[in-house]
Amino acid sequence: LRGQIEELRHELDTLRQAERERFIDLDMRINALAASSASSSAAAESVEKPDTAAPVKDPEADRASYTAAKDKLVSGKYEEAAKAFEGYLGSYPDGQFVSYSHFWLGEIYRAMAKPQPDKAMQHFSAVVDKHPDSPKVAAALYKLAVLQYEGGDATRAKVTLNKLVKQYPDSSEAGMARSMLEQLK
Structure with a gap:
């Protein structure tokens, strides 16, 4: 039984490490994309199609708020990015990028130095349950x-x-x- 527990712990540690490495790899690719040219940031944003929620009163402010949060994430400022994404969700609950904001918050809370798995699960669940077309x-x-x-x-x-x-x-x-x-x- 102890051997099985140790084996499962090892598998869990391996999975955790693999996920962290994937997140770091994703972060590095995002940074490389952002650094490649000024226009690459606009190209990356165009890939993220707005959510199909109710129209937002000020779509430009909505996009600017989301972009500011995403820029913090790309810069590796995870705590600032988390606050910015939370602020976006508070200001634009029906915004164009709500599902993306929840997703990135899930990633941030999972990858922080002190992971917060409950918060991460809450945000990933929000993507699945509230934005099934995302x-x-x-x-x-x-x-x-x-x-x-x-x-x-x-x-x-x-x-x-x-x-x-x-x-x-x-x-x-x-x-x-x-x-x-x-x-x-």
């Missing part, structure tokens, strides 16, 4: 499953992974979900 849903489901597993709820993680594979079978996250499901057998 392009970030598959990634949010995967992140939720990892957090559930890390929190000791392998059964719930399996349910979330199976949901991901069923709803988004062709996504890259579905491939990672299949691998994780194999490890959890």
